[in-house]
Amino acid sequence: MCPRPFLSVLTAATVAFLAFIEPLTASPPEARLMAEAAQRLIVERGFGDACPLFEDTENTDWHKGDMYVFVLSRDSEIICNGSGIRKLDGMRLRGVLDASGQDLFELYEVLSEPAYVKYDFLNPASGAVAQKTSWIIPTADYILGVGTFIQ
DSSP: OOOHHHHHHHHHHHHHHHTTSOOSSOOHHHHHHHHHHHHHHHHHHHHHHHHHHHHOTTOTTSEETTEEEEEEETTSBEEEETTSOGGGTTOBOTTOBOTTSOBHHHHHHTOSSOEEEEEEEEETTTTEEEEEEEEEEEOSSEEEEEEEEOO
16 A cells, blocks of 8 residues: 555646646647637648648647648638648548538538537547547638547
């Protein structure tokens, strides 16, 4: 049996250590802020400059915890994909279903203004299906989003 003072020190050390590491998940408001900043960058600098920044998984401006930027064309093609999975580049999202059978692109394309969209998705960190919430910004030419898994 561990003495109680040892447990207190261990708990304090664990809390102090966890304060210095980035959380694995972020919050929906953080996703919204990142999406809005990404939208501003696209407007200011265009896709040619913005996409490489979004896709650089080492760039902490566009990757925090499980959040990254994705941009889809209005016909569902992946234009920018910050997930780090390059084989998704150029793929069409229409017809790709979430774990509960919802067409992901249909969830996004019906929006006429920015909104949160919830869906079930495989969490690569846990290997389990989990609820994900994304802040989606629809424009006339493209759909931008940033999501996070809900704990």
